[in-house]
Amino acid sequence: MPMIPEAMFAMLACARIGAPHSVVFGGFSSEALKDRLIDGNARFVITADGGFRKDKVIELKKAVDAAIESGANKVVEKVVVVQRSQKNISMVDDRDFWWHELLKDQKDHCEPEIMNSEDRLFILYTSGSTGKPKGVVHTTAGYNLWSHLTFKWIFDLKDDDIYWCTADVGWITGHSYIVYGPLSNGATTLMYEGVPRPSNLGAFWEIVQKYKVSIFYTAPTAIRAFMKSGREIPDKYNLESLRLLGTVGEPINPEAWMWYKDVIGKDKCPIVDTWWQTETGGVMISPLPGVVATKPGSATLPLPGIEVEIVDKNGDKVKENEGGYLIIKKPWPGMMRTIHGNSERYLESYWEYISFKGEKNVYFAGDGARIDEDGYIWIMGRVDDVISVSGHRLGTMEIESALVSHKSVAESAVVGKKDDIKGEVIVAFVSLEKEVNGSSELVEDLKKHVVNEIGIIAKPEKIIISDSLPKTRSGKIMRRILRTLAAGEKISGDISTLEDSSVLEKLKELS
Numbered sequence: 001m002p003m004i005p006e007a008m009f010a011m012l013a014c015a016r017i018g019a020p021h022s023v024v025f026g027g028f029s030s031e032a033l034k035d036r037l038i039d040g041n042a043r044f045v046i047t048a049d050g051g052f053r054k055d056k057v058i059e060l061k062k063a064v065d066a067a068i069e070s071g072a073n074k075v076v077e078k079v080v081v082v083q084r085s086q087k088n089i090s091m092v093d094d095r096d097f098w099w100h101e102l103l104k105d106q107k108d109h110c111e112p113e114i115m116n117s118e119d120r121l122f123i124l125y126t127s128g129s130t131g132k133p134k135g136v137v138h139t140t141a142g143y144n145l146w147s148h149l150t151f152k153w154i155f156d157l158k159d160d161d162i163y164w165c166t167a168d169v170g171w172i173t174g175h176s177y178i179v180y181g182p183l184s185n186g187a188t189t190l191m192y193e194g195v196p197r198p199s200n201l202g203a204f205w206e207i208v209q210k211y212k213v214s215i216f217y218t219a220p221t222a223i224r225a226f227m228k229s230g231r232e233i234p235d236k237y238n239l240e241s242l243r244l245l246g247t248v249g250e251p252i253n254p255e256a257w258m259w260y261k262d263v264i265g266k267d268k269c270p271i272v273d274t275w276w277q278t279e280t281g282g283v284m285i286s287p288l289p290g291v292v293a294t295k296p297g298s299a300t301l302p303l304p305g306i307e308v309e310i311v312d313k314n315g316d317k318v319k320e321n322e323g324g325y326l327i328i329k330k331p332w333p334g335m336m337r338t339i340h341g342n343s344e345r346y347l348e349s350y351w352e353y354i355s356f357k358g359e360k361n362v363y364f365a366g367d368g369a370r371i372d373e374d375g376y377i378w379i380m381g382r383v384d385d386v387i388s389v390s391g392h393r394l395g396t397m398e399i400e401s402a403l404v405s406h407k408s409v410a411e412s413a414v415v416g417k418k419d420d421i422k423g424e425v426i427v428a429f430v431s432l433e434k435e436v437n438g439s440s441e442l443v444e445d446l447k448k449h450v451v452n453e454i455g456i457i458a459k460p461e462k463i464i465i466s467d468s469l470p471k472t473r474s475g476k477i478m479r480r481i482l483r484t485l486a487a488g489e490k491i492s493g494d495i496s497t498l499e500d501s502s503v504l505e506k507l508k509e510l511s
């Protein structure tokens, strides 16, 4: 669905009749959609004839048709289509229905289904370090309680607030802080079908001015992009209505934090840097505005009821200011309950990775962090094979499998490279099948292939074609070396396990 109110209506309508929903971000390809429809056993799809993004029409219905025709017809029975772009699309008899036509015969009231607290509210797919995306399962009572409470605490809602979260409803931030959290608190929540783009860099500030937005919640990647294009743009607008600013999705560098506070907040708005994950359902670490003193770049302290620790691989607490794994020591209402269809993987990935005090009973989040002398938490980023492009989570394995599914590719290794604006960009190292020669056309074709397999958010920034990849004697690709090469840095550290060190020289020339 595009970012239109019907997306929200559809989610809430599902919740009302007790049908678990699974929102799929409109930027995913039909292949990615097909996988999710089949894995989630989706019987019904709600989509639109098209959506608008960066001056382009996204053909959502076409993607749904392709997903169904290429395999999801095993599960999908009916499709409901919202009219949005008015573009010509094909409708299949007895399978596809227009939303506005179905609506005509509906009553004004629909009796809500009474649910048990542990009944599923939704599944949301997210990337992990291995294999396919995981269907994160959230439940009716726990998730709603946590999104409700955290919204109330962190955004300190007042009756006349106009609240705007710029995320897409296809991500967990959109679920918890555009839909469930704000609405269960009676907030006025603003939804915007668009993203800042070169032709309209003032769009966000125009909306803040027009609707007198008082609480604004966005991602560091957006803030860094605004920073780069200069304060002249926001300075043209009246931003006086703003009283509270939030960030989510990635670590925010102190420079961007300060810019946000000065240029957007005019030094009078508290900044809440909120750390959480799809899996946690709602925010876990964040300052409470006006209560917790902030430090630029730190998400500060855990929320009430949340107990975190930073430990090493053996589960031992690390020293002050020393980096380690961020763990959560006690369950909380909004935590994911399982991975859809794979409870073993759930236990393995989240609860058994680290043993704490000899027991495997703590949640490991996948992030590295440190705690400073005042007990403040500084998130250092993912420690697993998950990269974050503009705050969108992608597993390196997912992109690698997309690349090797191309007939010319023998092997691939994908790494993240630091980027001033997007946080990270994707760099792929690829070796080709014997008879194939590398060319710039092939590189373009491979990029296109990844976009077809996963979606535009997974498009590699750079693809480096090489005869071979650096491997250990046991055959494992040494991603650490590739990360260093992608960053343009000198290779240091132990390379003694490398099978063939001449590979390095060749790669250095190519990168």
Ligand code: 7RM
Residues within 6 Å of the ligand: 126, 171, 172, 173, 247, 248, 249, 250, 251, 252, 273, 274, 275, 276, 277, 278, 279, 299, 365, 366, 367, 379, 381, 382, 388, 391, 392, 393
């Ligand atoms: C809400 C969301 C989760 C990953 C998480 C972190 C990173 C999120 C912050 C952050 C530093 C933050 N869900 N992350 N918030 N890193 N400071 N305030 O983004 O499932 O899509 O991603 O995002 O690495 O593990 S998510």
